[in-house]
Amino acid sequence: MDAKALLRDHPDWLAHLEPLGGFDLAFPDDLPSELLRLTVPHEDVNAVLAARPQPGTPEWWLAERCAHSLVSTMGSLDDPPPFRPLPELGPYFYVYVFLATLPHTRRYHRELGVPEEVSWATFADLGRNMAVHRKRHGTGGLNAPQWFMLHARGLLFELGRLQFNRCRLGTRTGTAVRAAGLPVGPGGPALGVHIPDFHGPLTPEACDASFARARTFFPRHFPQERRHVMVCASWLLDDQLARYLPAGSNIVAFQRRFHLLHRLDDADTLGFVFGADAANPAALPRRTSLERGIADHLAAGGTWHGRVGWLRF
Missing domain, CATH: 3.40.630.120 (Aminopeptidase)
Incomplete structure (x- = not known):
């Protein structure tokens, strides 16, 4: 499926994302260790690794623009359109969007002088909200991905x-x-x-x-x-x-x-x-x-x- 077709029910969101262009989706070399540092539940780690988006796919196109949206509004009180549920992309799509964004959030924290302990306690909410998803639905996923936009945008x-x-x-x-x-x-x-x-x-x-x-x-x-x-x-x-x-x-x-x-x-x-x-x-x-x-x-x-x-x- 074409990436834009995924957003056919969200024209305002598409109008925001499309002009942003690409973005460097750089993921950590030791991705399992990064996931555990973010308190991703152990039972979700292998499934998250298997769901990694690949270049040239609709998932990649959309992940680039979602990450770009977060970084381009870092620290701003003017909110971009919230992330929407896209079940066609699987339960872990937004986990990779946030993984690509967090190096920029960490840099922003360092520029503000935020202590490392506060940064990592804040980022650990990613794994916590995966645990909340399992609590609520009995399956793997990320609960309310629009919520973690606040963390990722500093x-x-x-x-x-x-x-x-x-x-x-x-x-x-x-x-x-x-x-x-x-x-x-x-x-x-x-x-x-x-x-x-x-x-x-x-x-x-x-x-x-x-x-x-x-x-x-x-x-x-x-x-x-x-x-x-x-x-x-x-x-x-x-x-x-x-x-x-x-x-x-x-x-x-x-x-x-x-x-x-x-x-x-x-x-x-x-x-x-x-x-x-x-x-x-x-x-x-x-x-x-x-x-x-x-x-x-x-x-x-x-x-x-x-x-x-x-x-x-």
Whole structure:
């Protein structure tokens, strides 16, 4: 199949990619070691190696332009079109796009003075999201490849238990923040807050340490940007959870840090909590207080939502 035919349902994306031209898809000489360094699950390594794109193929044409798109917008808050699911190219296509991009991201990190330990902790999210894909679907692949675009473009950094990305305030959130008396509004600079999976308990102490690191890290490495606020959009901020969890739970403590704003219609709470078990909502497991609360709430006719929240930088 011709590469452009793969994008026939995504004309805006094709219009962005086509003019970019080729790109040097240089992959590491010792690719297995690189994959393990990026925490790619051991059971996926051989399958990733077998899926390596070859020059002259539609996969190669598209991988060149996807990598070029990432590098050409390195560090920019103006986002390129997000990567789209392309099952015809197999489950590991975007892994190679990111492998080709990461040398440029590492160089950008070095120019900013980002410590190596922060760089590699950030890049390890590639393997983590392959583990998330297996958790959710029971098969190999990369979960939500558009998510790792933030890492590859040098916008997101892992600082302990939490991740933070440079971003701009949306209209609703920015309006609410301005109404609360902060000197920033829609379109103003902010930090997004994210809670990665497979990273241990979300303890208050671990979160305190991450927020403290963020308040030092970003002024040091991005001194030209003055921020006043951090924002989080997550299923973890649904205040209904407090009805089912102990008052001293880590999730409730995390919620209390934020000024909660509007709900999100699609937070994929079931996917985050239950993984592949979410495919049958009528038979959700009830192994923990969180699982019991979510399952019981649904059984009683309730629904779950994400929520947006903000706190001062």
